[in-house]
Amino acid sequence: MDAIDRAILRELQADGRLTNQELAARVGLTPSPCLRRVRQLEEDGVIRGYRAVVDPTALGRGFEVFASVEVHRDRDSVAAFESQVQRIPDVIEAYRLYGAPGSLLRIAVADSEAFERFWTDKLIALPGVSDVNSQMIMKRIKSPEGLPID
Structure with missing residues (x-):
């Protein structure tokens, strides 16, 4: 896991509803490699899911x-x-x-x-x-x- 993967994780923890385009822009990637990294993090079990935080x-x-x-x-x-x-x-x-x-x-x-x-x-x-x-x-x-x- 490198600095870009960590940046992706930080951004998704702050807002799991980011579009891939928004996420890519925030971490300094183009959309295609950003999506590949997110999918790899999901497949590796680093990202275990997405959910709503309810009051x-x-x-x-x-x-x-x-x-x-x-x-x-x-x-x-x-x-x-x-x-x-x-x-x-x-x-x-x-x-x-x-x-x-x-x-x-x-x-x-x-x-x-x-x-x-x-x-x-x-x-x-x-x-x-x-x-x-x-x-x-x-x-x-x-x-x-x-x-x-x-």
Whole structure:
């Protein structure tokens, strides 16, 4: 990957809707080689997809919470927990962590009451869950839309 590929990635992270002509002009290429590079980045799995970044409040999911979740440390419990988490739309990100806690979930619901229902009806009922610690997000300072391209 060279400096032009990195420039292409930076531009597409900033605006994934750029036309090939606009992208080519921004990175100093003609359209044909620019398109070849983008396609190669896609084929190599460097560019994994394109998506819209949606405002959670507009969808009635403006109340976001991080939940640190401890799961019994046996293979079956972890597998069952992870399988169930993937099926819950309110969980918008999920990570298995080294050390404690074992998992971190980002949850988006309508409000505090909706989170309480989620906590009671779904979160603590997940397989293998032994402890949950929740932190409400006060303010988003930086979003994960893009990775640094050096």
